[in-house]
Amino acid sequence: MESKNLKIMAYSRKIIDKLNAELLSYVKGEPVDLYEASAHLLKAGGKRLRPILLLAVAKGYGLEEDKALPAAVAIELLHNFTLVHDDIMDRDAFRRNxxxxxxxxxxxxxxxxxxLLFSKSFEAILDLEKKGIRHDLVVRATRKLAWASVTVAEGQALDMDFEKRDDVSEEDYMLMIEKKTAALFQAAAEIGAIIAGASEEQIKHIGEYARLAGKAFQIRDDILGLKADEKKLGKPVLSDIREGKRTILVIYALSKLDANKRRVLLSILGDRTAPIEKLRYAARLIEDSGAVQYAWIKARKLIDEALKHLEKSGVNDEVYEMLSELAEYIVSREK
Amino acid sequence: MESKNLKIMAYSRKIIDKLNAELLSYVKGEPVDLYEASAHLLKAGGKRLRPILLLAVAKGYGLEEDKALPAAVAIELLHNFTLVHDDIMDRDAFRRNxxxxxxxxxxxxxxxxxxLLFSKSFEAILDLEKKGIRHDLVVRATRKLAWASVTVAEGQALDMDFEKRDDVSEEDYMLMIEKKTAALFQAAAEIGAIIAGASEEQIKHIGEYARLAGKAFQIRDDILGLKADEKKLGKPVLSDIREGKRTILVIYALSKLDANKRRVLLSILGDRTAPIEKLRYAARLIEDSGAVQYAWIKARKLIDEALKHLEKSGVNDEVYEMLSELAEYIVSREK
Structure with missing residues (x-):
């Protein structure tokens, strides 16, 4: 995450080196080619949002960082696994610059x-055992990780299916991002709470906070995919349009544009050979429809809802402040 | 497995319907496309050797079938996951007919x-919890499953790397099949023993039995890939040659053939456009080198070694007999 004068940023800076070292320690071995390929994206950086969320939540319920570390590593390994496979499926050539x-x-x-990253993710979470976490809690945390990986796969299948359809509704979209993006945020928070021995009520509220924030994160991602600075973002902007992704922006625009412009937008969506000018024109059609404003408000509402659950989550004051900031960061970030 | 007058076959017939029903119950859901694709290979059959091994071992140490079932399902789901991905990597068009x-x-x-199958495999093994298996044993069993999936990925990477090399030794090959094939047999047996509460000594011996039998299984697979009846095998014979796989047969033949024939064989190996006549010629070169006989003896020795560990494993008499038969089946099977 970026360097700002926020508690969550200071926390992130404090733990990031240890987290990264631990992450890479799981991706060493032979054959060298396989392990280099597996570590490639991890080494390229990334915001580490999910493991930081997990560690902060665990801390918020009184568990030391060091004990939660294997679970934080597991969440980031799982996330990177999905990125590697998604990039193949989406034929993306760049990520994290x-x-x-x-x-x-x-x-x-x-x-x-x-x-391999997927397998290592499970190896990592099971190492909670070595930190003295109770076996029943290790099983429950691992179960949550498996649930997240099932759910993310379902979400990616929906996302790919939507590319072929012109009738994707906002409701369809919300279900898709619930699965593809929000589930992993939810799992990160719930696992942090579970291993810290939080109550059922606390697990529920912190999970809801993360789930809603995760949805807002994806909407912000859609906006950045249209408007961000390419260097800052680390991946090509407008690739969502080239791939024909049914983002909330596209869905809104398609519902608002007149028949003629709608036809033009549909003809550009998913056209992998479209020149950049055409993609930019499609982006302008989307922007002119008011989609960005609409999506922004939607994300904002989700964050407000998330914050209500955070209030009821019972995390300690320090972490409460950090997670409030994290929620705000999620909808304001530029990468 | 085939219907013969053996205890292991009778056992297999007795439990296969329940096992298959349980397997498929894990691969139901939405989106429908994703779940149909995931269940496709499972529905096409398969020998179910690994889950049957797991169930038999658990039984051999006194654990009822029903309690071991989630682990048996997990092993078969993991196996099927590797087949689905391997088929993409190897560009294979048919399997299980x-x-x-x-x-x-x-x-x-x-x-x-x-x-998805991979994720479901972990969901399944964690369901051991619902059968009342102790949490520490569930963690240990799941750890073994994760170890197997890491190891199988390493083995597949070696296998693919070997296709590009002309200097693969028998030692390289043995390491590769140890990882790609034997690890999952070993994990199946060890998990069966772990959840049944077997001693460390017992876990070690039954694991060794399965590991060695697993290597013999792969050698038999190499032989069948050269000589089997295609319909019975369910996948194209000679595809190993087309893909340039460094099977034990190829490695032996390359070490024995004269320079001229060696060159010819190398030119056909991995030539994906080679007509069937050329593939058959390569197969003849391999056979004439004595490779099949050599491999058969190698497999036989591994089985003899495996049986020594089975003797020390402490499984009950009934299962001892079943697992002896299973070992013999592994080197004599026709599919």
Whole structure:
């Protein structure tokens, strides 16, 4: 995350080196090619939002960082696994300002690198045992991780299916991002709470906070995909349009544009050979429809809802402040 | 497995319907496309060797079938996940007498179907908790599953790397099959023993039995890939040659053939456009080198070693007999 004068940023800076070292320690071995491909995206950086969320939540319920670390690593490994496979499926060539894994090592090894990260994610979370976390809590945390990975796969399937459809509703979209993006945020927060021994009520509220914030995160992602600075974002802007993704912006625009402009927008969506001028024109059609403003308000509402659950979550004051800031960061971030 | 007058076959017939029903119960949901793609290979059959091994071992240490079932399901789901991804990487069009997942649903959804099976495999093993298995044993069993999935990925990476090399030694090959094939057999047996509460000594011996039998299984697989009846095998014979796989047969033949024939064999290995006549010629070169006989003896020795560990494993008499038969079946099977 960016350097700002916020508690959550200070916290992130304090733990990031340890987190990164721990992350990479899980992706060492032979054959060298496989492990290099697996570590590639991890080494390229990333915001580490999900593991920081997990660690903050655990801290908020009284568990030391060091004990929660294997779970934080697990969440980030799982996230990176999904990115590696998604990049193959979406044929994306860049992420985090570096070429994607399959662009360097080819599809076969990239599939395998994703699989390895996935396996390592489970190895990591089971290492909670070594930190003295109770076995029943380790099982419950691991179950949540498996649930998240099932759910994210379902979400990615919906996302791909939507690319082929012109009738995707906002409701469809909300279900898709619930699965594809929000589930992992929810799992991160719930796992942090579970291993810290939080109550059922606390687990529920902190999970809801994260789930709603996760949805807002995806909406912000859609907006950034249209408007961000490409260097800052680390991946090509307008690729959502090229791939025909049914983002909330696209869905809104399609519902508001007149028949003629709607037809033009549909003809550009998913056209992988479209020149940049055409993509920019599509982006302008979307912007002119008022979609960005609409999406922004939607994200804002989700964050307000998330904050209500945070209030009831019972985390300590320090973490309460950090997680409020995190929620605000999620809708205001520029990358 | 085939219907023969053996205890292990009778056991397999007795439990297979329940096992299959349980397997499929984990692969139901939405989006429908994703779940159909995920269930496709499972529905096409398969020998279910690994889950049967797991159930038999658990029984051999006194655990009822029903309690071990989630782990048996987990092992077969993990196996099927690796098949779905391997088929993409190896560009195989048929398996179990049906088109492979990516041939029907495309690569993107096949990657995702594999990922889903992988996730479900962990959901399944964690369901041991619901059967009253002690939490520390559930954690240990799940750890073994994660270890197996890491190891299988490493093995597949070696296997693919070998296709590009002409200097693969028998030692390299043995390490590769240890990881790609034997690890999952070993995990199946060890997990069966772990959840049944077997001693460390027992877990070690039954694991060794399965590991060695697993290596013999792969060698038999190599032989069947050269000589089997295609219909019975359910996948194209000679595809190992087309893909340039460094099987034990190929490695032996390359070490024995004269320079001229060696060159010819190397020129055909991995030539995906080679007509069937050329593949058959390569197969003849391999056979004439004595490779099949050599591999058969190698497999036989591994089985003899495996049986020594089985003797020390302390499983009950009934299961001892079943697992002896299973070992013999592994090197004599025709599919």
């Amino acid at each position: 570096v070429p994607t894994v399959h662009s360097i090592w080819g599809e076969a090894l990239a599939i395998l690198a994703g699989d | 049906v088109p492979t997942v990516h041939s029907i649903w495309g690569e993107a959804l096949a990657i995702l179907a594999g990922d």
